[in-house]
Amino acid sequence: MPQNSRRPQGRYGTRPTMKDVAARAGVGLKTVSRVVNGEPGVTPDTERRVQEAITALGFRRNDSARMLRKGRTASIGLILEDLADPFYAPLARAVEEVAREHGALLINGSSAEDPERERELALAFCARRVDGLVVIPAGADHRYLEPEMAAGVATVFVDRPAGLIAADAVLSDGFGGAREGVAHLIAHGHRRIGFIGDQPHIHTAVERLRGYRAAMAAAGLPVDESWVSLGGTGAERVRAEAERMLGGERPVTALFTGNNRVTVTVIRVLAGLPRRVALVGFDDLELADLLSPAITVVAQDPARLGRTAARLLFRRLGGAERVPRRVELPTQLIVRGSGELPP
Amino acid sequence: MPQNSRRPQGRYGTRPTMKDVAARAGVGLKTVSRVVNGEPGVTPDTERRVQEAITALGFRRNDSARMLRKGRTASIGLILEDLADPFYAPLARAVEEVAREHGALLINGSSAEDPERERELALAFCARRVDGLVVIPAGADHRYLEPEMAAGVATVFVDRPAGLIAADAVLSDGFGGAREGVAHLIAHGHRRIGFIGDQPHIHTAVERLRGYRAAMAAAGLPVDESWVSLGGTGAERVRAEAERMLGGERPVTALFTGNNRVTVTVIRVLAGLPRRVALVGFDDLELADLLSPAITVVAQDPARLGRTAARLLFRRLGGAERVPRRVELPTQLIVRGSGELPP
DNA sequence: TAGGCCCTGGACAACGTTGTCATCGCTAGG
DNA sequence: CCTAGCGATGACAACGTTGTCCAGGGCCTA
Secondary structure, three states: OOOOOOOOOOOOOOOOOHHHHHHHHOOOHHHHHHHHOOOOOOOHHHHHHHHHHHHHHOOOOOHHHHHHHHOOOOEEEEEEOOOOOOOHHHHHHHHHHHHHHOOOEEEEEEOOOOHHHHHHHHHHHHHOOOOEEEEOOOOOOOHHHHHHHHOOOEEEEEOOOOOOOOOEEEEEOHHHHHHHHHHHHHHOOOOOEEEEEOOOOOHHHHHHHHHHHHHHHHOOOOOOHHHEEEOOOOHHHHHHHHHHHHOOOOOOOEEEEOOHHHHHHHHHHHHOOOOOOEEEEEOOOOOHHHOOOOOEEEEOOHHHHHHHHHHHHHHHHOOOOOOOOEEEEOOEEEOOOOOOOOO | OOOOOOOOOOOOOOOOOHHHHHHHHOOOHHHHHHHHOOOOOOOHHHHHHHHHHHHHHOOOOOHHHHHHHHOOOOEEEEEEOOOOOOOHHHHHHHHHHHHHHOOOEEEEEEOOOOHHHHHHHHHHHHHOOOOEEEEOOOOOOOHHHHHHHHOOOEEEEEOOOOOOOOOEEEEEOHHHHHHHHHHHHHHOOOOOEEEEEOOOOOHHHHHHHHHHHHHHHHOOOOOOHHHEEEOOOOHHHHHHHHHHHHOOOOOOOEEEEOOHHHHHHHHHHHHOOOOOOEEEEEOOOOOHHHOOOOOEEEEOOHHHHHHHHHHHHHHHHOOOOOOOOEEEEOOEEEOOOOOOOOO
16 A cells, blocks of 8 residues: 555544654654754754644654664563552552653553463563563463573562572562561460461462471471461452361461461451451551551561662663572561460 | 674574574565464464474564554553552553453553653653553643544543543542532531542542532531641641641531542541541542441442443444543442441 | 865665565366 | 466565765865
């Protein structure tokens, strides 16, 4: 289809190009490019003519063409489990903010904790030639990313490390945080402490459980395996497990919950009980301080995780950083009351 | 720079192209394109050879080039105030989900309630030739989008209507919701009810205030202007205003809060008071049911807002929908206790 | 006044892909 | 046995931009 009849004004689907602007302004193509990109070497008068043509035609540079030509897209991809999760949302926002500082846009996708979907998203982002990738992994095998990383896609893993490849990772100290949280319960006299966490193939779940065991061991306390439960964070399962641990002949007197979703469900279970049960949760919650008892938590700083990861990514893009780095951020025990209840 | 020395394997920054794959497989360029896109007309044997070359070289199609050629980018842009806000995060997730169903990726940006930043983001997205735009407006004048929309960028506004242009909008019934919430307080005997809302240039703030006034008027109650406060949702201002309304000679006996952030701050203020003050908030909160008193709210469904907007966008892209539509979704009064406190 | 230099502007190729169209080798029908 | 027709394949242009390079004109200097 010959393009003789290019519409000057925005007919649906047909946009003016630099060629059109050049024709209208009576200058060459490259001169328009110069004006659009603020390059030097254009007289004020010519520039004015070009600007007029641009506004008259409603021209806007086609970044697809620009990206093709320049090889960089000024965009980074973010893959996380669920954009709507109150833990990940601030992380995403922080990544966006750093991207913005570097003039990059953010493309994001939710993996819904499905490795295949993570893979699809990551590869789709790579096909778009994102400059970098921030990944909160759902899968355990990231070898599929090796060719992409070798081709120059800066990749940083957050919250959980990459599987089977060497790559940057920014993590929270789940082990230390959980140990501290459980130690807090022990310090207040608890001996029978339950642990309800996320699925066992998830790195953070395992780390936090390890922290729980370490705290118990350090206090010389035995762990009955019926006190430990890893699995989905759906409300039904968590509720059932909590009720199981709190029932029976020798119920636990305190619970440590492995992430925000588990904590919320357990709070609801405890609210329905006549007696008070001690609780420390991993991840902070909005309004946690206003509940009674106020909820003691081991808090991560999701925004800081995101910020750190994004900065690392851009440093790597800038050419600094050679070997993969592993950054571990501290957690903070926020004492509010729920962990201080007597056994 | 001549490109004689193209590296076959992923040397940093240089990726194989279809041309390389074609050369390696001993076929023509277009045949590779056919295989990559699953087009018919390729013998199984040829296809196998091409596939082998693709994996051997680690080829991945460059979507920048594809987008340039095809004119569609299979991506939509989302502009909201703050990705980390618990109200907007589920909305974003819903938009992403619908985009995914249509094979599109989501680019998003936070305007931080700054009209200029909203504009920059929107135009940057348009330069990338997003197929469509979902906007939660920060500004009051969207005429800058007219050329883009005329050129075919499907645009849907959410939560607040567009300013000075005709465009699709998906809104919650802020007027009706606020009226119902305030009526609930009135039904429980309150006569002196305060209203603390967002800034007066924000459409939702005005609508909700209108609902407040309508409910008061319907009950024949006068409104003392000292009971009404619109402004930033920062904790300091909200706290000061709440304390002002609750102090003095004739304090209000109930408060209606205009959005989730205001509600959270007011809950904190009320928690510090000896007496109980009735409260109904606009927007639901996680854990609102576990506070004492549990918080009665006028709930929107942010995921539904996002889903509705995104679907409308794709319908428009599909060519259906001609004239701008305005969809208004109902709110739901969730009675939990805080609104039932006696005056 | 002539020669050379700098500044502005434009022609052209290239980025990697897809759509169009031509070509080639075969097979089936006449 | 010849040819129309069909399926497989590839050559080529075009998408809209930017980098390279060259041309022309004005100005400064000798």
